[in-house]
Amino acid sequence: MxxxxxxxxxxxxxxxxxxxxxxxxxxxxxxxxxxxxxxxxxxxxxxxxxxxxxxxxxxxxPGRQRRVEAALGGTLATVAVQDMLDRRRAAGLPVE
Structure with a gap:
């Protein structure tokens, strides 16, 4: 793989x-x-x-400043670790 x-x-x-x-x-x-x-x-x-x-x-x-401002402002979209692991498994990607 x-x-x-x-x-x-x-x-x-x-x-x-x-x-x-x-x-x-x-x-x-x-x-x-x-x-x-x-x-x-x-x-x-x-x-x-x-x-x-x-x-x-x-x-x-190129989008760095926008992401930094979102992170500092508390508006950066996030994902739960378990959801990310589930998506990677479903896509056949490693999760080690």
Missing amino acids: TALPIHRHEPERVPRNARGIADALTPEAGKEFYAELLAAQPDEAKGVLLRWWGRAMLETD
Whole structure:
């Protein structure tokens, strides 16, 4: 079974490589990212890239400000964890 994102970005907003991630971050965050990546052991580098890619995707999300305001204002739509797990099971997706 392969895992695919629910909402694909074509083309991806942030390329999944060090340069793409750094370019999407603020200059300060980019320096922090590169410092962490360079300090990582080889077996840790993939985790560093994935974590920072997620942050870069969040920071470049066109609807970010609206979602932040909704979350802070208490109007962000939410879903119960059990409902989300039930939906994933029904779709044949992993829930571990």
